[in-house]
Amino acid sequence: MLITNIKGLVGLHPKDKLVLRGSEMNDLHVLENAWLLMEDGFIKDFGKMSEIPSSILHLPSTSVSGKYVFPSWCDSHTHIVFAASREEEFALKIQGKTYEEIAAAGGGILNSAAKLQNATEDELFESASIRLNQMILLGTGAIEIKSGYGLTVESEIKMLRVIKKLKNAFPIPIKATFLAAHAYPAAFKEDHQGYIDLIINKMLPQIAVEKLADYIDVFCEKGFFSVEETDQILKAGAQYGLKPKIHANQLSVSGAVEIAVKNKAISVDHLEETNEETIDSLQNSNTIATLLPSCSFYLGIPFANAKGIIDADVSVALATDFNPGSTPSGNMNFVVSLGCIKLKMQPEQAINAATLNGAAAMEISKEYGSIAIGKRANLFVTTPMPSIAYLPYSFGEMQIETIILNGEIFNG
Numbered sequence: 498m499l500i501t502n503i504k505g506l507v508g509l510h511p512k513d514k515l516v517l518r519g520s521e522m523n524d525l526h527v528l529e530n531a532w533l534l535m536e537d538g539f540i541k542d543f544g545k546m547s548e549i550p551s552s553i554l555h556l557p558s559t560s561v562s563g564k565y566v567f568p569s570w571c572d573s574h575t576h577i578v579f580a581a582s583r584e585e586e587f588a589l590k591i592q593g594k595t596y597e598e599i600a601a602a603g604g605g606i607l608n609s610a611a612k613l614q615n616a617t618e619d620e621l622f623e624s625a626s627i628r629l630n631q632m633i634l635l636g637t638g639a640i641e642i643k644s645g646y647g648l649t650v651e652s653e654i655k656m657l658r659v660i661k662k663l664k665n666a667f668p669i670p671i672k673a674t675f676l677a678a679h680a681y682p683a684a685f686k687e688d689h690q691g692y693i694d695l696i697i698n699k700m701l702p703q704i705a706v707e708k709l710a711d712y713i714d715v716f717c718e719k720g721f722f723s724v725e726e727t728d729q730i731l732k733a734g735a736q737y738g739l740k741p742k743i744h745a746n747q748l749s750v751s752g753a754v755e756i757a758v759k760n761k762a763i764s765v766d767h768l769e770e771t772n773e774e775t776i777d778s779l780q781n782s783n784t785i786a787t788l789l790p791s792c793s794f795y796l797g798i799p800f801a802n803a804k805g806i807i808d809a810d811v812s813v814a815l816a817t818d819f820n821p822g823s824t825p826s827g828n829m830n831f832v833v834s835l836g837c838i839k840l841k842m843q844p845e846q847a848i849n850a851a852t853l854n855g856a857a858a859m860e861i862s863k864e865y866g867s868i869a870i871g872k873r874a875n876l877f878v879t880t881p882m883p884s885i886a887y888l889p890y891s892f893g894e895m896q897i898e899t900i901i902l903n904g905e906i907f908n909g
């Protein structure tokens with residue numbers, strides 16, 4: 498497939514550039530008035546229209562004048578396998594109840610777990626497929642999906658099997674993260690070590706046998722899992738080759754980031770609450786700070802200090818956090834807009850964070866997240882736009898016209 502007359506080909510980072518740190522995020526590397534050739538699912542070549550080789554001029558081509566071509570969004574933090582929405586909590590939130598209050602009253606994660614325990618694998622696969630299809634149509638071309646609404650051996654495994662089925666059914670890369678340490682089930686409210694033992698001795702070995710997870714996650718937060726408990730779980734995960742990607746500093750500064758960095762986490766996610774020490778601990782590490790501004794937007798909690806984190810030369814990724822409780826939306830376009838409007842990221846920084854750095858936060862940036870010869874042809878073509886900044890500027894509007902996955906148009 499040959500695309501010609503592209504107004505701007507966006508995200509042309511060198512193929513060996515696997516992650517962008519700090520000020521490296523300022524440049525998007527755009528080629529204006531370009532062509533792009535794809536073959537067998539990969540990017541074969543690209544260049545300026547004025548220099549298009551005569552050898553490819555005979556190929557069937559699509560002209561996209563006025564439109565941009567972007568690498569697909571890489572959404573590195575989601576919880577899209579769930580049994581039911583939770584809009585009943587929406588009303589409570591509007592009345593002023595906090596996330597913690599709703600959780601403490603039996604809402605929140607435990608509410609989702611009760612519903613998921615009663616759902617079949619087929620039902621969960623069906624509803625997650627609908628969500629994922631919708632997200633792909635919104636430009637997402639790679640995704641991470643977490644367990645964490647099972648909270649029993651059987652149901653955590655059930656969730657991970659659903660994610661495995663999604664991996665086989667969809668034409669995009671999917672990474673699975675094991676998040677049994679999402680909340681203490683009621684039966685273990687007074688017996689934390691009992692639940693941790695279940696994770697370590699029952700769940701992890703079975704997950705390893707069935708190869709059901711790529712990463713391990715813990716919701717490290719007051720009222721959920723302590724720093725010490727997090728450390729214990731991450732170390733157990735490492736025994737099975739699962740690297741950490743954890744929920745850190747969402748509701749308070751807790752020491753979660755520091756313990757994740759010590760355990761060589763791929764990413765620390767949320768970071769709505771940070772101080773100087775948090776940022777210092779990230780500065781000399783390769784851990785990516787994954788920010789989830791649509792969670793802040795929906796819960797009405799602070800927005801992460803993206804500028805402080807980027808100024809400290811840390812890599813920032815943006816992701817949706819799609820889940821029924823804190824972020825009932827999987828729209829990366831809105832996340833990129835919020836990255837600019839609320840996190841005060843420049844459009845170039847936000848787009849890099851949602852593409853190459855998102856791919857890096859799933860360890861797939863060798864193949865995804867930017868436009869380079871030899872990388873997978875997962876991209877989207879925009880509507881005619883005056884500039885790249887127009888995409889995040891026109892928040893809530895749909896500027897994506899065509900989705901291309903593995904070099905082929907995807908219609909859903």
Ligand code: NIG
Binds near residue numbers: 609822
């Ligand atoms: O990332 N904070 C923990 N987990 C999810 C919310 C889960 C839920 O409320 O169901 C999050 O925001």
Ligand code: FE
Binds near residue numbers: 744
């Ligand atoms: Fe989350």
